[in-house]
Amino acid sequence: MKQKILQTIESYAAIAIYRHEKPDPDAFGSQAGLAALLKHNYPEKTIYMFGEEEPSLSFLTNMDEGESSVLNEQAFLTVICDTGNTERIDGSRWQEGSRLVKIDHHPNVEAYGHDIWVNTEASSTSEMIIDLFLTAKESRGWEMTTEAARLLYAGIIGDTGRFQFSNTTPDTLRLAAEVLRYPFDTTELFTRFYESDEKIVRLKGEVLQHFELTEEGLGIARLTKTMLERYNISINESSALVNAFSETKGLKAWVFFVEEEENYRVRLRSKGPVINEIAAAHRGGGHPMASGAKAYDQNEINEIIKELKNVCREYQE
Numbered sequence: 523m524k525q526k527i528l529q530t531i532e533s534y535a536a537i538a539i540y541r542h543e544k545p546d547p548d549a550f551g552s553q554a555g556l557a558a559l560l561k562h563n564y565p566e567k568t569i570y571m572f573g574e575e576e577p578s579l580s581f582l583t584n585m586d587e588g589e590s591s592v593l594n595e596q597a598f599l600t601v602i603c604d605t606g607n608t609e610r611i612d613g614s615r616w617q618e619g620s621r622l623v624k625i626d627h628h629p630n631v632e633a634y635g636h637d638i639w640v641n642t643e644a645s646s647t648s649e650m651i652i653d654l655f656l657t658a659k660e661s662r663g664w665e666m667t668t669e670a671a672r673l674l675y676a677g678i679i680g681d682t683g684r685f686q687f688s689n690t691t692p693d694t695l696r697l698a699a700e701v702l703r704y705p706f707d708t709t710e711l712f713t714r715f716y717e718s719d720e721k722i723v724r725l726k727g728e729v730l731q732h733f734e735l736t737e738e739g740l741g742i743a744r745l746t747k748t749m750l751e752r753y754n755i756s757i758n759e760s761s762a763l764v765n766a767f768s769e770t771k772g773l774k775a776w777v778f779f780v781e782e783e784e785n786y787r788v789r790l791r792s793k794g795p796v797i798n799e800i801a802a803a804h805r806g807g808g809h810p811m812a813s814g815a816k817a818y819d820q821n822e823i824n825e826i827i828k829e830l831k832n833v834c835r836e837y838q839e
């Protein structure tokens with residue numbers, strides 16, 4: 523499939539690369555890393571990257587403008603990176619390409635596209651792009667650039683949590699090593715990745731002071747409207763605090779109740795007890811270890827706490 527994708531890429535003069543909405547470092551890394559490789563190795567081609575900007579990741583890359591106009595003039599190939607299903611693709615013109623390539627490491631829930639390369643063993647789509655690069659280097663003499671190396675390394679860092687998650691394989695390290703030989707600034711990259719605004723750090727201090735840890739191993743934190751206003755933090759921004767006390771010894775699961783206008787946003791996390799069934803019972807859902815829900819009032823908050831205590835109590839490590 524890698525050879526097939528390379529042939530497809532070679533047969534188009536214009537290529538538009540997309541990725542999923544609400545981009546994370548791997549979405550940007552694979553999209554912009556591939557774009558940088560194509561621009562360098564095929565300078566005669568026109569390469570576009572489309573999708574919303576993400577201010578917190580603008581140090582990685584910026585998107586091209588004019589999706590609605592530039593694509594009118596020519597036949598083009600669409601490449602979609604890091605996106606399991608078409609609903610999550612960020613952009614409006616991707617379906618208008620004459621051919622569609624999917625490169626992804628999520629389960630292939632929707633097999634969209636003409637050329638589909640899905641590798642669920644890969645830590646990240648950025649890792650797959652390095653894999654593709656090595657194939658192209660061998661068969662076509664592709665060269666890596668420092669900028670592509672930086673972007674692809676950033677994508678791997680993002681999806682593996684700095685090589686600490688269980689998706690880090692020998693291949694991940696081998697392929698990361700391939701780009702680490704280029705002279706980009708890893709210190710700068712790590713600093714930008716893991717820095718927070720002062721207001722978030724200050725509110726985190728308050729959360730750390732006041733969260734409750736029950737005998738069942740349940741952590742409970744509350745963010746009131748007053749607190750968010752005092753620190754000038756939006757509900758979305760407050761999601762940066764969800765792992766604030768996750769390293770607490772004895773903690774099995776934890777929950778944030780964030781006060782909204784009419785109700786409470788509930789963020790659930792776990793290190794073992796399954797919590798998405800509880801989320802589903804309260805107008806939410808998600809993964810077994812990370813879910814979201816909604817609570818209407820204090821009674822429902824108490825109910826959720828009771829249910830979480832139960833799964834923590836029943837959980838055997």
Ligand SMILES: [Mn+2]
Nearest residue numbers: 548604646647
């Ligand atoms: Mn990814």
